[in-house]
Amino acid sequence: MKEAREGEERLAFDPADNDGPRVAFIGRIHTPWKPGDAPGNVAGARKRVAKEGGAFRIELAEGYQPGIKDLTVGQHIIVLYWMDQARRDLIVQTPRHADAPRGVFSLRSPNRPNPIAMSTVEIVSLDVEAGVIGIDALDCFDGTPVVDLKPWIATIDAPVA
Template sequence: MERIIMHPIGIIHSPYSENKDIPIQGIFKGEVEAWIELKEKYVSGLKDLNKFSHAIILYYFHKSQREEVQGQPFLEQNKHGIFAIRSPHRPNHIGLSVVKIKKIEANKMYFTEVDVLNQTPVLDIKPYVKYFDNRNNVRCGWLDKHFKDDNIPGRAILR
């Protein structure tokens, strides 16, 4: 298989118009609200999603202009492999965010814990299911040293 073609199912509307304003993870700025505007043909796909508290959003990093195999992530001075970091400059430019669902109205899903640029194309939405998506005894590689004893470093909150 040489090529995969995907089409956006909607667009994210967020208050972030520049990369410098986005938190490194949405959970660190949990009160910020955004919404997904779904294309009409996918609206019935939202049925029952309102019964979940969280969702996983897959999206396309539409502003990323390059592809890297290594990068220097926030909080680090060293480069790491692209599959060990969450840079937008990755092969295929696919992003993932776990968000907290606030409400669903017509073709819009409102959520918090946003870490995505305004006008980002949405590829898919899935319910976050604690029975499937949560893991125990997780190692976080190079990040573990920055989050010792579950303390969030101040630099993780704002860029």
Template sequence: MEQKAFTVQAIGHIENNEKSSFIQLLPKYTEALEGLEGFSHLKVIYWLDKMDQPEMREIFQVASPYKQAPDILGIFATRSPIRPNPLAVSTSGVIHLDKENGRIQLDYIDAENNSPLLDIKPYTPSEDRVETPLVPEWSAHWPKNVETSGDFDWENEFNF
């Protein structure tokens, strides 16, 4: 199969600072928010623009960032920003939806300030939740949901 190139365009950006996190859509996309009211969480797809360097796209294995994992992992077994295509997907809670101004306040997102926003999708348990997922033994002790993840001692899990 031949390798294809794709063109993506940012639909806005992510604002992230010590105080809060926001999605800010470009004005032409604000009408796309219609019907989003009532969803408690969103899947946010964004570009890791600070990691978008040709040499980073050619790294396929990394020293494990996790203390209890094997020493070397393929990047697809990590959530590393080093990727062939520097895409990120986060599930974030919605605090406030301002449809008129195309602005969504989030409870948290693991994104750099001003990361280009590519898409948002509503989180729906029927499509996005796996009731009993299997994970490798080295990560089996991690929290089972985002609600308890904030209280977990993540600093003891990483090699950095």
């Protein structure tokens, strides 16, 4: 277990021990990122892709292919993914970009009781039969499990001005 930074607080229990709802991973994300190399967010991933290139795809597990039949190249989707290598014991964190400790629910850090991440990405290629979605970029390690995919819909997902 990593040492806590100054000001960080750990939970008194491990959320992974909770016998709550079960999640079925529907596939895996493939990226060029490895531990110690991943950008901090999808915007950072896009910047690195612009400089370095890189291929990103979601490969669905067997049986889930029909679920993407109405997606299209150029469409944006919301990817929910399980940051399986993240810490789950921090409730207050000291991020490098902040000047003081912050509550986990005010951060987009993968280190949280349920390490669910969310990014909106663009579909750049699509093979429905194979269950492979090419996407513009993502910020997670290669092999990260996918929890769900949802279409990004401007009238629902865009913030109200």
